[in-house]
Amino acid sequence: MGLIVFVLFLCLAFSLLLSKVKSGRGANWAKLFRIASVVVSISIFTYWFIKKSAVGVVNEAVGLQVINILPQTLDFYVININDADNNGILDVKHIGKIRPEHYRIEYLKMDQSDEYWITGYLGKKNLVYFSQHSVPNKNIDQIVEVQNYINQSVKLSDKAKKQVEAYNYENIKLGIWVTLDFLLLFLNLVLLLKRNRLSKKG
Incomplete structure (x- = not known):
């Protein structure tokens, strides 16, 4: 675009x-x-x-429901790991801000992927949540309850953070144009x- x-x-x-x-x-x-x-x-x-x-429903998509159990509103992104060419392409989507005890639904195209990451930000740059998820069965929708401020992998979360920053930068440029x-x-x-x-x- x-x-x-x-x-x-x-x-x-x-x-x-x-x-x-x-x-x-x-x-x-x-x-x-x-x-x-x-x-x-x-x-x-x-x-x-x-x-x-x-609504971002696509054929053969996996429904992802992210539920925020934490007492603070977090801004969530989902990162789909596309391994079609074994390059580990990261496809970022902004789920949006989720208030406590609320949820958002996103649809992931997983035909060339079996893994996704979820990041949660408190503010614009303060990453307070990172989780890594595998999708062994693509016929079953995913439900992720965010109950703790965790970072399952510092190395992967740093990579995810860079991708989110690049995604937001491109969106800002697009918004200006x-x-x-x-x-x-x-x-x-x-x-x-x-x-x-x-x-x-x-």
Whole structure:
């Protein structure tokens, strides 16, 4: 998605420059490109937000229920160990903040994996929980009750922490580009609608 967002940024920025082309042989082509950029951008972002909002159930997924028994709200991440190429690729997902005596459900695609890790943060960087879980039977959903502040492996938790930091950094970068895209999209829409109103009045 990061590459698509960047390409949309370039198209919308170029569309904004083309708004200066108001006459001549290239005016119609410029307007057509601007309209196409706006329509495509709106379509892609609409699809993306609907997909992000939908429940993350996938075929042949293992349901994971994380229950927070601790007296404090923790921010949880699940890290799926993908061993398809024996490279130990770590796929990070943000489960979210779970209050005491509450739970969250996540769905893990385990067709190329049989292990996942769970990390819990108190605040942004204070890792206070780490557990390692195997999935011997992928037809049975997983339930993890977080009852203690534990770290089952300092070595693996350090690796997990780096992956979570990289995941959050990429999300921050993506958020900045999406914000810039929305700003350019808004400016392009305003200029297109303003131009159409002036054309109708003329």
